[in-house]
Amino acid sequence: MHAALRTGTAMPVAIVGTGYVGLVTGACLAAIGHSVVCIDADPHRAEQVARGNTPIHEDGLPELVREGVTTGRLSATCDLAAAINGAKIIIIAVGTPSEDGRIDLSAVEAASRQIGAAIKGRTDFPVVVVKSTVVPGTTDTLVRRAIEIESGGVAGELFGLAMNPEFLSQGSAVHDFLDADRIVIGQWDDRSGNALANLYRSFPAPLLRMGLRDAEMVKYAANGLQSLLISYANQIASLCEAIPGTDHARVMEAVHLARMLDGPEGGRAGATSFLKGGIGFGGSCFPKDLQALAAHGRRLGVPMALIEAISMINNVRPAQVLNLLGSVFEKRIAILGLAFKPGTDDLRESPAIKLITRLQSRGAELRAHDPLPMTRKRAREAGLPVVDSVDAAMAGADFIIIATAWPEYRALDWNALAALPHPPVVLDGRLVLDGLDLPRRLRVIRIGVGVEPQENTAEERT
């Protein structure tokens, strides 16, 4: 895909922060011909990338990183000052986690200071671009000031300033970056915006230029909408679970056919994939971005009731789903899937982990599995009860909970499981088994379906 985006004019780019966003951005920009140095404060991570290895799981990323390092267009280091020397575009892609429910901008501030010190005395107008998700007003205050103090220059003269929110989704990050649906450029001045637009000149996506604060806000508005759709579907699913005879999936199928959700060429709009019940959303973005937005609104005297409700609905969802099982005390339970979504190794805020914690506190005996060895290793290090094969997870289980929609789990031998003397009850938390011709003997509890309460208990099976 990247061949079509190859640019004739290679730009020297430095990216501060080599995580999911920084590394994907760096590898993709290198793949289309730019010359990229990735910088990370973690020496192990920088070393891995410098050797052509990929420290995170993303489809297509290992190939791009290897190719970039081999061609010399991609390199990685811990030495920020050396790396940004000569870079025309310096992208900040460090983390912006939540601290006491508010955005923690300390990594952004530290990176801005380091960049400021490193560009002191330059005369070639390097443009500093904030790609991290930051609350509106961060780039033109905290970032600008930190760079100005350390560099001794001012924005628009010594250096350019821009904000470029990232819309990639983990699990399809390389595809999302290279086949972007839109590119948003927030600019301090035209000169800064022009330089950044030049970086993306070969992308066919609509490119929108706006003020820095609008660009910062776009990211929150976009994440808020996506998570709203998920929580909306989950709230409908919860209600269906309390109304015997209803099935939220059947309800949603009809909702999806509304004309306002028409996609291109008569298909369904992408929004419908979010309008689907599950066990809740997780990951490093939605939960903390919602918290940051709500806190920002409160600070400005603008109550963000809807945003707060999205989080509230999401927070209670794992417990609601577990209620479908009845008593779990001393039950053996297999959790299938640890990552917050399929296609990624990321465990941050994963609903699977919320399920595990809750089940443990209720006296269940757990064995969890994830298809990715790197995820299992990290989960084990975090003290979670992880086993290396699905069979080991399911052996002797009373319940199996599908917590992440990995396609591998749909492909399991459900007939063999049903043939066991005491087949486990399967709770399909992601509706990955829908459409399969499952053996009648296998009892599958689909989320979002209302049944009489006693029908779901383990005792009922025996």
Ligand SMILES: NC(=O)c1ccc[n+]([C@@H]2O[C@H](COP(=O)([O-])OP(=O)(O)OC[C@H]3O[C@@H](n4cnc5c(N)ncnc54)[C@H](O)[C@@H]3O)[C@@H](O)[C@H]2O)c1
């Ligand atoms: N992960 C996503 O799907 C996604 C999507 C869009 C936007 N974002 C936003 O992008 C930003 C980065 O997210 P991420 O998931 O890539 O984070 P991450 O935690 O995966 O990576 C951040 C990296 O920055 C490094 N770092 C921190 N301070 C540094 C410094 N001063 N110098 C050099 N390196 C430093 C860390 O060691 C880490 O490797 C966040 O603001 C996030 O909200 C993330």
